[in-house]
Each structure stands twice: as C-alpha cells, then as structure tokens.
Amino acid sequence: MGVKAGPRVLPGHQITGADQHRLSVDDLLPSKIMHPGDAEDAARGLRLCDLAPASVVVWGGGTQMRLGAPPRRYDIAFSTERMTRLLEYEPADLTCRVEAGMRLSDLQAALGAQGQRLPLDPPHPQRATVGGMVAANTNGLGRARYGTVRDWVIGIAVAYPSGKVARAGGKVVKNVAGYDLMKLHIGALGTLGVVAEVNLKVHAIPESKATVLGHFEAAAPAVAAGLQLARSYLAPAAAIVLDRRALWECGLSADWQWTLAVKLEGYAREVEAARDQAGGIIHDAGGRVETADLPPTFWDAARDWSAPDGDVVLLRAIAPIASTPTLSDAVPPEASVIIQPAAGVVDLRVTPSSAAPTLQRMRSLAGDGGQVVVASAPPSVKSSLDVWGPPPPGFPIMRALKQALDPNGILNSGRFVGGI
Amino acid sequence: MDGADRERLLARLREVVGERYAFADPYEMRLYQYDASPETALPDIVVIPATSEEVARIVKICAESRVPLTPRSGASSLAGGTVPVEGGVVITFARMDRVLEIDTENLRAVVQPGVVNLALSQALKPHGYYYAPDPSSQGACTIGGNVATNAGGPHTLIYGVTVNHVTGLEVALPSGELVRVGGCKSAEAIGYDLTGLLVGSEGTMAVVTQVWVKIQPLPPVQKTLMAVYPDVATASNAVSAIVRTGILPAAIEMMDKLSIQAIEAASHAGYPLDAGAVLLLEVDGIPEVAQELGERMAKVCRDNGATEVRIARNEQERQALWKGRKGAFSAMGRLSSDFYVMDGVVPRTKLPETLAKIDAISERTGFKICNVFHAGDGNLHPLVLFDAFQAGQYEAVLRIGDEILKLCAQAGGSVTGEHGIGLEKRENIRYVFSDDDLEVMDRVRRVFDPHLLMNPGKVFPGNGLQPSALRYSPGYPRRQAVAGGEDLWV
Numbered sequence: 001m002g003v004k005a006g007p008r009v010l011p012g013h014q015i016t017g018a019d020q021h022r023l024s025v026d027d028l029l030p031s032k033i034m035h036p037g038d039a040e041d042a043a044r045g046l047r048l049c050d051l052a053p054a055s056v057v058v059w060g061g062g063t064q065m066r067l068g069a070p071p072r073r074y075d076i077a078f079s080t081e082r083m084t085r086l087l088e089y090e091p092a093d094l095t096c097r098v099e100a101g102m103r104l105s106d107l108q109a110a111l112g113a114q115g116q117r118l119p120l121d122p123p124h125p126q127r128a129t130v131g132g133m134v135a136a137n138t139n140g141l142g143r144a145r146y147g148t149v150r151d152w153v154i155g156i157a158v159a160y161p162s163g164k165v166a167r168a169g170g171k172v173v174k175n176v177a178g179y180d181l182m183k184l185h186i187g188a189l190g191t192l193g194v195v196a197e198v199n200l201k202v203h204a205i206p207e208s209k210a211t212v213l214g215h216f217e218a219a220a221p222a223v224a225a226g227l228q229l230a231r232s233y234l235a236p237a238a239a240i241v242l243d244r245r246a247l248w249e250c251g252l253s254a255d256w257q258w259t260l261a262v263k264l265e266g267y268a269r270e271v272e273a274a275r276d277q278a279g280g281i282i283h284d285a286g287g288r289v290e291t292a293d294l295p296p297t298f299w300d301a302a303r304d305w306s307a308p309d310g311d312v313v314l315l316r317a318i319a320p321i322a323s324t325p326t327l328s329d330a331v332p333p334e335a336s337v338i339i340q341p342a343a344g345v346v347d348l349r350v351t352p353s354s355a356a357p358t359l360q361r362m363r364s365l366a367g368d369g370g371q372v373v374v375a376s377a378p379p380s381v382k383s384s385l386d387v388w389g390p391p392p393p394g395f396p397i398m399r400a401l402k403q404a405l406d407p408n409g410i411l412n413s414g415r416f417v418g419g420i
Numbered sequence: 421m422d423g424a425d426r427e428r429l430l431a432r433l434r435e436v437v438g439e440r441y442a443f444a445d446p447y448e449m450r451l452y453q454y455d456a457s458p459e460t461a462l463p464d465i466v467v468i469p470a471t472s473e474e475v476a477r478i479v480k481i482c483a484e485s486r487v488p489l490t491p492r493s494g495a496s497s498l499a500g501g502t503v504p505v506e507g508g509v510v511i512t513f514a515r516m517d518r519v520l521e522i523d524t525e526n527l528r529a530v531v532q533p534g535v536v537n538l539a540l541s542q543a544l545k546p547h548g549y550y551y552a553p554d555p556s557s558q559g560a561c562t563i564g565g566n567v568a569t570n571a572g573g574p575h576t577l578i579y580g581v582t583v584n585h586v587t588g589l590e591v592a593l594p595s596g597e598l599v600r601v602g603g604c605k606s607a608e609a610i611g612y613d614l615t616g617l618l619v620g621s622e623g624t625m626a627v628v629t630q631v632w633v634k635i636q637p638l639p640p641v642q643k644t645l646m647a648v649y650p651d652v653a654t655a656s657n658a659v660s661a662i663v664r665t666g667i668l669p670a671a672i673e674m675m676d677k678l679s680i681q682a683i684e685a686a687s688h689a690g691y692p693l694d695a696g697a698v699l700l701l702e703v704d705g706i707p708e709v710a711q712e713l714g715e716r717m718a719k720v721c722r723d724n725g726a727t728e729v730r731i732a733r734n735e736q737e738r739q740a741l742w743k744g745r746k747g748a749f750s751a752m753g754r755l756s757s758d759f760y761v762m763d764g765v766v767p768r769t770k771l772p773e774t775l776a777k778i779d780a781i782s783e784r785t786g787f788k789i790c791n792v793f794h795a796g797d798g799n800l801h802p803l804v805l806f807d808a809f810q811a812g813q814y815e816a817v818l819r820i821g822d823e824i825l826k827l828c829a830q831a832g833g834s835v836t837g838e839h840g841i842g843l844e845k846r847e848n849i850r851y852v853f854s855d856d857d858l859e860v861m862d863r864v865r866r867v868f869d870p871h872l873l874m875n876p877g878k879v880f881p882g883n884g885l886q887p888s889a890l891r892y893s894p895g896y897p898r899r900q901a902v903a904g905g906e907d908l909w910v
Contacts, residue, residue, distance in 0.1 A: 092660045093767040093798075115666060143607070150616055151584050158860075166860040170852060172765045173577075174797040175834040176570045176620050177841060177852050178879070179861045180583065183616025192612075204666030231527065233637040234706065270709045320605035322525040344607055371603075371610050392611045394601040397593070400867045401612060405860070417611045 011048035012076050023077040025057050026070035026379040030077035037082050038099070039157045039165045039196035046194060046410075047163030049076055053408045057415075058190035060101060060132030063124040063307050066376040067136055068189055069387045072414030078194065080131050086110050087197065088171070095154065095171055097199045100131025116202045119146040123307035131195045137187030140303045141238035141263070144230055144342030149186050155199030156182045158192075161406050171199050184401070191416045192405045206265040209237070210275050211299070213290040214282030215256035219243070219328045222260040223341045225285035227321060229262065230342030232281075234274040237265040238340070240302060241328070245336035246349075250301040254292055263299060305338055306347045311378040313355045317346040317362050319370025330365050332358055344370070352381045363389055391418035421464045421487070421507060429485055433467050433509070436477045441468040441515070452492065452510045456557075457500040458760070458814070459843055463490065463510040470515045472590055472598055472629035479627050480596025482509050488876045491623045493534055493562040498761060499842025501569060501622055505877035511627065513564055519543045520630070526605045528587065529635050533564025533628050537571075540633075549635040552579040555838065556746070564628050570620030572838035574671045574745075575702075577796035579636075581838070583619040590630035591618060594869050604632040617864070622840050623875035625868035639704035642670070643714035644738040647721035648728040651696035652676050652791065656771040658699065658724035659795045663768065665720055667713055672796030673700040673745050676775075678755070679790040679803075686751035689744025692728065699726075699795065700745055748792040749803070755788065756805035760817045764828030765837040768798045777827050778802055785820055799837035800828065826851050841879045850881055 012032030020029045036042035049056050055073035060080050080101030089096040091114040098107055104125035111117050121140030122133045139148040155169030168181035185195055216222040222241045229239050239262045247259050264274045279289045308314055317327050321344040331337045335350045350358050362372040374387045395418050402420045426444055433442040444465045453460040469475045482489040488508030495502050504510050513534030521530040524547050531540060537558040541550040554573040555561050572581045588604030602615030618625055649655035659672055675698045680691045691698045703713040718729045732738035752759045766774045782789040790803040804820050806813045825835040829851035841849050
C-alpha cells in the first residue's frame with residue numbers, strides 16, 4: 001500500500017573509481033563528487049545535498065582525514081580543490097583573505113614574497129589547505145609562542161546547508177561586531193558548515209632564528225627544562241622533547257636517549273639572548289648542549305610527525321602544562337613520542353595492539369583537566385577505540401548548535417565529538 | 421512589569437540572595453539605569469549574588485518567569501551594553517570580585533567576573549606576571565565585562581584581545597545549569613569552542629560566573645617614544661612604514677592637533693602645541709632589544725617625516741608621555757562640555773583617507789572632532805564635541821557618528837573594535853553584516869536563549885524597543901565636568 005519510494009537521486013558529479021578510492025574515509029567510498037568554484041557555489045551545492053538528503057564529507061588537502069570517528073554515512077565527497085584563490089592581501093595591513101582550498105605552502109609563498117608569514121605551522125603544508133587547518137584546528141609546534149588557529153583567523157565565510165553563505169568577523173585585526181562565529185567553526189571538523197573563505201592576520205618573518213639542542217638521559221629533566229623555558233620571558237618559538245626513535249624519524253640519527261630541541265625566533269639580539277638562556281637551562285637541568293649539525297629538514301619533519309600517513313596510530317594528549325611530566329612518564333616503552341611541554345601537548349605513536357590500553361591510561365592521567373584523542377588511526381584500529389573520549393561539559397549545547405545549523409545532519413555525520 | 425509581578429519576583433530572588441541583596445526601590449533603580457554611554461533605562465529589580473550557584477538560580481528564575489536579565493559589572497560600557505533597555509532584572513557582580521587562584525605553574529589565573537581588570541594585574545605583579553589585555557578603563561572595568569565585549573586596549577597590537585587570553589568559562593545558562601566550558605588550565609578542550617563563542621557575545625547567551633585567563637611574564641623593559649608630525653596623514657604613513665620594517669610594537673597610539681591642544685592644557689604632557697599629530701610608540705623586551713628597537717623605530721619615524729622624536733630615558737619620562745594619552749578623554753572637558761566617542765575600525769592603510777573624510781565631516785557640520793586612537797590596528801576613536809544643552813545638537817552628533825561608522829565599514833573595516841555593539845550600534849551592525857549573516861548569529865543565540873531574555877535589545881537590529889530615556893533629553897540635568905579628572909581613556 002502507498003507510494004513506493006523511488007531510488008534516491010544524489011546530487012553531484014559522477015566520480016571515477018580512482019577518485020572514489022582517493023577520497024575514501026575510513027574505508028567508506030563516496031558515490032558522487034562536488035567541487036564548487038566559490039563560496040556561493042558551495043552553498044548551492046550544500047542545499048542540493050540537504051534536500052536529497054545526502055551525507056557530505058568535506059575534503060581539503062586530506063591530511064587530517066584520519067581524525068574523527070568513522071562517518072555514519074558517506075554519499076558526496078565535497079572538495080574545496082577549486083577554491084584556491086588568494087582573494088585579498090595588503091601587506092601593510094598584515095591581513096589577507098583566502099579561499100578555503102588554498103594550500104598552506106602556496107599561501108606562505110605569497111606572504112613570504114612580502115617578507116611575511118602566517119606563524120602557524122600545521123603538518124604537510126604542501127597538501128594541507130587553509131580551510132582544512134581551520135576545520136581540524138591543526139596547529140604545529142609553535143603554539144605556545146604564536147597561539148593557535150583561533151588567534152589568527154579574523155573573519156570567515158561559511159556555506160551552510162540552508163544554501164546561504166554567511167560571514168562573521170571581518171578584515172580588520174580588531175573587531176567585535178557580531179558574534180565570533182569563527183571560533184565555532186575552528187576545530188568543528190566541518191560539522192556546522194563548509195568553511196569557504198578565511199580572513200587571516202599575518203606577521204613579519206622574524207629577522208633571526210636558531211636552534212638549540214640538548215640531550216638528556218631521561219625524559220623528566222628534558223620536560224622540566226622545556227617547562228622552565230615556557231615560563232620565561234624569552235619563550236622559544238618551539239620547544240619539543242623527542243625520544244630516540246622520534247629523533248631518528250625526524251632525520252637526526254644521534255644516539256641520544258632524550259632530546260630537547262628548542263627553536264628560537266625573533267630580533268637578532270633577542271635570539272642571541274634566548275640561545276644563552278636555553279643553553280643555561282639545559283645545562284642546569286642536567287642535559288648536555290649539543291652542537292650537532294641539524295638536518296635542514298628537521299623542524300619540518302618534526303612538524304609532520306604528528307600527522308602520519310599510512311597505518312600509524314597517533315594519540316594526542318593536551319593537558320595543563322604542569323601535568324606534562326606525569327603524562328610523559330606514562331608513555332609506554334614501545335611508543336615513540338614528541339612532547340611540547342610549553343603547550344601541554346604529548347603526541348604518541350603507538351602500535352595498534354597497545355593503542356587501547358595506552359589511550360585508557362593516558363585518559364585517566366589527563367583527568368578532567370585534559371583530553372586525549374585518537375588523532376590518526378587506520379579504520380581497523382579506530383573501530384575499536386573511543387576516538388574522542390566522553391562528551392565534554394556543555395555537550396547538549398553543542399548538539400543543539402549542530403541541530404540549529406545543520407538540521408538534517410548532512411555534514412560529516414558522526415565524525416565529531418559525541419557522535420555529532 | 422506590574423507591581424504584583426515585581427513583588428513576587430523580588431520575593432523569589434530574595435530567597436536566593438537574602439533580603440539585602442535584591443531590591444526594587446525606585447530611587448535605587450536610578451543608580452542602575454546607566455553606563456558610560458548616553459542611554460538609560462530603568463530596571464525593575466537589582467540583584468547582587470555572591471556565588472556562581474546563586475547566579476544560576478537567578479538566571480533560572482528569570483527564564484522561568486520570562487523576565488529579561490541584564491548583567492552589569494563595572495558599567496563602563498560606552499555602547500549601552502549594560503543598560504536594561506527592556507527593564508526586568510539587573511544582575512551585578514560587586515560581590516563576586518575575587519581572584520580565586522593564581523597558578524603560575526600552568527600560567528593561569530581563575531577569577532570571578534567582578535574582578536577589576538587592573539586589580540588582576542596588580543595581584544599578579546608580585547609573582548612576576550600580568551594579564552595582557554588592558555582596556556583603557558582598566559581601573560574600573562571588570563573581567564566579566566571584558567569577556568562580554570571581548571575588550572581590547574592599547575597593547576592589543578602585539579598581545580591580542582580578551583578572547584586570545586581566556587581559556588575557559590563557567591557560565592549560567594537560561595536552563596539554570598552551571599556549565600564549565602573550554603580547556604580552562606589546558607590549552608584547549610574537545611568539542612566546539614564555546615568559550616570563544618561566548619567571549620564577545622555581550623551577555624546575550626549566558627551569564628559568566630568564573631573565568632580562566634592566561635597570565636604572562638612581565639616584560640623586563642618597556643621603551644616608549646614620542647614622534648611629532650606636521651599632520652595625521654604623515655603620521656599614518658609613518659605607522660605603515662614601521663609595520664613594513666617587521667618591527668611589531670606593543671602599542672602605537674596617535675593624537676591629532678585638537679587632541680594635543682586639549683591634552684596639553686589639561687596635563688602638560690610635553691606634546692608640542694604646534695604639532696599636527698603625535699605618535700606614541702612602545703616596544704617591550706629585554707633591555708638590549710628594547711633599546712635597539714626604540715632606536716630603529718626612531719630612525720623610521722625621522723625618515724618618514726617626524727619633526728621631532730623623543731625617547732623616554734627612564735620610567736618617569738615614560739609615564740609622562742603616557743599621561744597625556746591616558747588623560748585624553750578627560751582633557752576634552754577643556755574644549756567642550758560634552759563629547760560622543762566612536763569606535764570604528766579601518767584597515768591600517770586606510771587611515772589617512774578615513775581621517776581626511778572625518779575632517780571633511782567636521783568642516784561640513786561645524787562640529788569639532790578630535791582623534792585619539794590606536795593607530796597600530798586602525799581602531800579609531802573620533803570624539804565629536806558638542807553641547808548637550810543646545811537643542812538638536814545631540815541628534816546631529818548621532819547622525820555624524822552614523823556617518824563615520826558607515827565610512828569605516830565602506831573602507832573595509834568595522835563599526836566596533838572594542839566597545840561592542842550594545843544598544844548603540846545595533847542598527848549600524850547592518851553596515852558590516854547582511855541579513856543572512858545576522859540570521860545565522862540569531863540561530864546561534866537562540867540555542868542558548870530561546871526566549872531572548874539574556875541582555876535583550878542588544879547586538880541585533882530592529883526589535884523596535886527603544887531606551888526609555890536618553891541622558892541628553894531636554895531638561896535632563898547637565899553632567900558636572902564630563903569625565904573631569906577621571907582617568908578614562910580608550
């Protein structure tokens with residue numbers, strides 16, 4: 001009885017077999033592809049998806065597609081690959097406006113030609129896009145000094161399933177008109193709308209830089225030295241503690257148990273003073289300052305280490321910085337690790353078999369004040385892990401925000417915290 | 421609200437805070453009808469809670485009773501943010517003014533919303549730390565208000581605004597729940613960044629009951645210099661030249677000719693009276709770096725048209741240079757009985773043309789307009805001088821303000837850099853946002869506040885409700901010595 005439902009017709013373009021596999025997420029394959037040309041086009045496309053309704057997974061450069069729970073459904077691969085323009089850039093204003101699909105390395109090249117940069121260094125900038133950086137809130141190793149994505153995004157244009165493009169913020173560095181919806185979309189993994197354009201602050205490339213390396217027999221004093229640097233006035237641009245395996249994976253094949261690598265940036269005299277300070281702190285903490293030649297790719301490799309390709313399982317803990325020593329102590333011997341003491345971030349590469357127990361242990365140590373997420377894992381491992389952990393306080397509000405902006409739940413369905 | 425409703429509500433609120441801290445006497449209500457903006461409106465009831473739990477109960481009672489709730493703390497809003505335009509309950513934080521924790525290990529402080537901004541930095545100073553955002557009213561404004569407006573200040577150029585320094589909030593939701601959002605002592609939390617969303621929401625979503633802020637080590641040395649220019653255009657170009665060198669000063673402040681004259685008359689800061697514009701620049705750092713940057717900036721200033729550059733040689737000289745800037749608003753009393761301050765923003769490169777247009781407005785309308793502002797980030801504070809006793813002047817000044825905000829928006833800027841939309845600019849917000857933009861913001865607000873009871877009448881345009889009385893309405897008593905002697909500067 002009644003009307004027999006016909007086969008659902010999905011919007012979007014036919015997808016080739018090769019693209020289907022390239023754009024798979026956690027072993028799920030899309031049926032169609034959309035690659036809008038600009039923000040308005042993206043909104044029109046989303047409207048069609050919403051009417052169908054069709055489940056959308058948003059694609060930038062694909063460097064963070066292993067983050068998040070497996071999608072509940074996956075119909076349309078929604079790619080920003082055609083939205084790559086630098087729309088505005090006024091060096092004297094230290095601001096720019098870019099389309100979400102622009103590669104970070106392309107942006108940095110354009111800024112660099114004017115002696116400027118975006119001081120964020122998310123992994124794989126040759127592939128990662130500005131929109132992806134915003135959606136996944138990817139921050140590199142400089143976060144303790146330069147802040148995170150939320151500190152540099154001053155405006156945003158978002159395409160919504162309603163078919164509308166709505167903006168927030170603006171093009172000036174100081175602006176409190178209207179709600180700061182930039183914050184809502186940063187780290188939302190594209191679950192509230194598709195980030196189509198981003199306005200950014202930029203700054204001048206520092207005139208001087210240097211690296212100080214110290215090696216230690218144990219993790220604890222290296223972490224302690226990193227924390228002391230963080231609390232000093234001459235805070236480094238980055239300070240990371242690596243175990244031997246991570247050190248090797250970053251291209252430095254020294255036989256040191258634990259290494260504190262300190263990246264210094266700033267005015268020439270500032271860097272000189274900071275170098276002396278870092279050397280003194282390393283020495284006082286019982287480490288040895290090393291003068292080994294640093295491979296030119298060291299910092300890039302360390303940056304990319306936390307977004308591994310392939311089947312590596314990466315866990316990321318973020319906790320109050322004073323808890324970093326406790327979290328560092330809990331790293332199992334078979335794991336390799338890069339710790340950012342000044343940011344309270346501990347990245348661990350673990351084996352598939354040790355992923356679950358390590359995750360549990362780190363979560364109990366991080367407590368209510370911290371978080372541990374599965375930042376990357378192959379689908380077979382991910383399916384047995386609680387990727388995000390328990391929903392945070394305020395979760396009912398988050399779910400209601402999702403309902404308000406994406407009522408049919410078409411955007412990255414199920415991938416975010418608490419099944420959003 | 422009729423008398424019986426008010427009495428019932430008052431009784432319920434007194435059950436929460438006690439007899440003394442909830443009141444509705446008409447005379448006392450007049451003390452809570454205003455802030456630092458020109459507009460006023462009377463509340464029906466004022467309540468002064470002592471704890472987060474009391475706040476949550478108050479919010480719930482108001483929501484259940486469908487009564488508007490307006491949070492108020494230092495009441496230094498220049499945009500009418502704390503004026504209870506729809507009446508109802510005003511909740512103030514005078515009893516929630518404690519610094520709860522200073523955690524130098526994790527570089528955080530935990531404070532109640534009623535803590536005065538400057539008091540926080542003073543509490544941190546013995547530990548060698550401070551709280552970076554320093555709104556010009558920092559001796560009066562509170563952290564809760566700073567969170568509501570995402571307040572800035574002169575040093576935001578390098579250190580950012582409130583949202584860059586707040587890592588967590590405890591808030592009371594209209595549902596009566598007390599929720600802790602954000603990473604607090606951790607750098608971030610999973611889920612949507614509700615902290616970032618709530619900062620700057622002007623009290624329209626939830627009531628903030630506790631704030632986690634970043635603290636940072638005090639700079640060893642601050643180097644301040646004054647550069648004198650023949651006109652604001654040359655000074656503006658010098659600002660761009662400094663930025664091009666890659667030096668990022670902690671502050672770049674500009675004063676124009678009229679401001680300089682007022683300031684000199686009031687505080688003898690040592691600015692040359694024949695100057696067309698004065699720049700105040702500050703860098704901080706270790707002594708050798710601050711010294712070198714000071715000299716480099718001095719050279720750039722000279723190379724770009726400065727007729728005189730003076731570097732403060734010691735703290736005393738530095739304070740003298742800042743004294744004029746800090747007293748700028750008070751000094752306007754030397755020129756005029758009343759002034760109206762704007763808060764527009766333009767891209768830094770649009771400063772010269774925007775200032776020229778403001779000048780043209782001044783000439784056309786006959787109203788004097790002073791410019792004292794944060795040149796580094798393009799945040800203008802034009803002060804329109806007028807006499808409230810002259811019929812029609814206030815209305816004319818509002819039209820001038822509207823015109824200035826429109827041209828800021830047209831230049832690619834914004835209608836507010838740090839004061840907030842509040843009551844004042846709820847129509848001007850249309851200059852920067854479309855109906856579609858506002859519709860999304862409205863949806864977000866209703867997630868928190870479905871009945872639109874939280875600080876109603878603010879931020880969004882066109883709800884048709886007007887303030888019950890304008891401070892400058894005819895017959896209203898003249899304020900004595902506008903901000904005279906106050907250390908109010910923005």
